[in-house]
Amino acid sequence: MLTKIRPIRREDLSSVLSWRNHPDVRQYMYTQQEIAWEEHLAWFESVCARDNSHVMIFENDGIPSGVLNINIVSKSDKRAEWGFYLSPMAAKGSGSLLGSQACEFVFESLGLHKLCGEVLAYNHRSIKFHERLGFKQEAILREHHCDGSRYHDVIGFGLLAAEWKVQRRT
Template sequence: MIEFLSSNSNNLRQLQEEDLDIILQWRNDDKIRHFMFNSDVIALADHQAWFKRTVKDEKKHLLIFEKNKFSVGFVQLSVLKGGVAEWGFYVDPSSPRGTGQQMALNVLKYAFESLNLHKISARVIDFNQRSLHLHNKFFFTEEGVLRDEHYDGVKYHDVICFGLLKNEWKKKVTSNA
């Protein structure tokens, strides 16, 4: 059963320049980097350049998830045409279990209720069991498999494509309320 969490303990806010060091530290951690499509260590200068480019793009929503006023996760929503967005995210590798699910719940609520998006899509590398589990738990539909789409430098991996429509989300949230 999904329950909305108290807004007193959880918060989504815009990514700020002063957040860059911490999210880069999380992103470059082996526990996170291993599951990224680009698993290279990212240099600070490249990270700062990405932020300067991306923060100006109105179709990109760069968000920090806070729990008890501490930053614990990062999400990027990239809005495509027609109210469809792709998301990508990661949490502080030292966060307690369940942080990603709490963040996902808050982001989906924001995406569908505040941004009024029609659909959230995701692409997950087949060995990322935690992300696969999260998408299934939050009622995403597996929409396809891109066979041998990702090469990690050693072998090829499938990429699983997921989608969640706003009306599906509303139905599930209402039935679990």
């Protein structure tokens, strides 16, 4: 199975928006309302203009299957935050493949020291996913996010380059 990540292109936007607006994806996002095309296009143009942001498409056997967003928050500390989601139709096991590709990109291609992520505490699948990749829980941000009616805890995760190198050998 051939997997890769590549920079997002304008022709990807329609698929990416349909994935992002799918209820199975949207329920685990900070912004849970449906995204309009104009807002989506503005987001794309904004991230393309930033030099600290890498928005990538994950491909599995040549089929676009997910989105990866790497935001370098500190160049001096070599630290980034990530966000990602898969197409609701992505093949089983795509998440692990996306995670491996992302870590390879962050730690090998970009040469960063640390990758951080946040997960809504009720997203048990994403919590397990981060743990399988070798991320360590670093924080519980109590009632950190309000979905419009309820506050939710957010789990903060971190993965160091050295930990990833050990993890990928096992």
